[in-house]
Amino acid sequence: GDSVTQMEGPVTLSEEAFLTINCTYTATGYPSLFWYVQYPGEGLQLLLKATKADDKGSNKGFEATYRKETTSFHLEKGSVQVSDSAVYFCALSDQEYGNKLVFGAGTILRVKS
Amino acid sequence: EAQVTQNPRYLITVTGKKLTVTCSQNMNHEYMSWYRQDPGLGLRQIYYSMNVEVTDKGDVPEGYKVSRKEKRNFPLILESPSPNQTSLYFCASSPGLARGIETQYFGPGTRLLVL
Numbered sequence: 709g710d711s712v713t714q715m716e717g718p719v720t721l722s723e724e725a726f727l728t729i730n731c732t733y734t735a736t737g738y739p740s741l742f743w744y745v746q747y748p749g750e751g752l753q754l755l756l757k758a759t760k761a762d763d764k765g766s767n768k769g770f771e772a773t774y775r776k777e778t779t780s781f782h783l784e785k786g787s788v789q790v791s792d793s794a795v796y797f798c799a800l801s802d803q804e805y806g807n808k809l810v811f812g813a814g815t816i817l818r819v820k821s
Numbered sequence: 822e823a824q825v826t827q828n829p830r831y832l833i834t835v836t837g838k839k840l841t842v843t844c845s846q847n848m849n850h851e852y853m854s855w856y857r858q859d860p861g862l863g864l865r866q867i868y869y870s871m872n873v874e875v876t877d878k879g880d881v882p883e884g885y886k887v888s889r890k891e892k893r894n895f896p897l898i899l900e901s902p903s904p905n906q907t908s909l910y911f912c913a914s915s916p917g918l919a920r921g922i923e924t925q926y927f928g929p930g931t932r933l934l935v936l
Contacts, residue, residue, distance in 0.1 A: 712863075740922045751825070751911055751927035752864075759922045797863060803921035806871065807852050808879065809913075811863035 710735045714798050714812035721788055721819050729783040729815050731772075731798035739800040741765075741774050741781040742809065746795040755783075755796070788819045823848045825928035827912050833934045834902055842897045842931045844912030851917030853895040854879070854925070855887065858909040867910075870895055871917060902935045909933075 715730040733739065740759040744752040756765030761776035770785045781798060798812040825846045834840055846853065854869040856879075866879030870889040884906055886898040895914075899906060910931045915923040 742924075744927075749929075751929045752913075753927065754924045757922075757924065799863075801921045801923075806869070806920050807915050807917065807923055807925065808854070808866050808869065809856075809864070809925060811856075811865070813861050813863045 710739065710800060710802055710810045712798050712800055712810055712812035714796075714815050716813070716815070718816035718818055721817070723790055723819055723821050724787045725819075727783070727785040727788045727792075727817070729796055729798075729817070731781045731783065731812060733779050733781065733798075733800050735779075735800055735802055737802045737804050739802045741772070742799045742801065743770070743772055743781070743783050744797045744799060744811075746797065746814075748794070752797065788817070790819045790821050793817055793819045823926070825912055825914055825926050827910075827928040827931050829931060830929065831932050833936065835936050836903055837901050840899050840902060840933075842899075842910060842912075842933070844895045844897065844928060845893050846895075846912075846914040846926070847893065848914060848916075848926065849892065850914035850926075851892070852923070852925075853889065853912065853914045855885070855895070855897050856911045856913065857881065858911060858930075864911065867897070902933075904935050907933060907935045 742757045743755040756767040758765040758774035799809045855867040856864040868887040912928040913925040
């Protein structure tokens with residue numbers, strides 16, 4: 709079945725550092741790819757998404773590019789802030805399974821001032 | 822404000838005592854879903870509903886029931902809770918018009934402890 713693998717955390721960075729969180733996927737069809745973020749004590753909210761190969765999703769300084777050849781959707785940000793501290797989930801959704809999201813395990817990001 | 826609400830937010834119960842976690846959305850969404858979040862496993866789908874009176878199993882449905890009598894509500898029922906159902910539960914909804922590409926909107930979560 710479909711699956712998502714994310715780099716393990718926690719990832720600890722200093723403010724203004726460059727962030728990369730790796731995400732790779734396995735899917736039989738042509739999935740859409742998502743990054744969701746979970747701030748402490750809250751539910752998940754969409755950070756960005758891409759629905760086809762070579763699409764780039766971006767939001768709040770975060771970017772990720774849908775790479776079909778490497779089955780990857782790595783999350784990047786050029787300069788992180790303390791307020792970016794959260795859990796980041798990579799997920800996919802395959803038309804064959806309706807709107808079900810298949811999630812990675814999540815990566816904890818801690819940003820120090 | 823467009824939102825998904827869940828109640829209760831925190832619940833401690835004992836093995837075998839039936840409980841219901843409510844979920845309600847005010848966005849007129851057709852699709853609703855329940856997930857559980859466990860450390861190291863991410864979120865896994867329990868049940869979902871494509872529309873009123875239409876529900877189906879997700880990846881981990883054992884020990885859970887759902888119903889969808891109204892479009893806005895999608896309660897999760899644990900008939901006889903067991904300790905392995907201790908988890909963080911999320912309800913989510915989406916318009917249901919475009920399979921596979923929609924953004925899902927999540928509730929704030931319900932943390933359940935079964936003793």
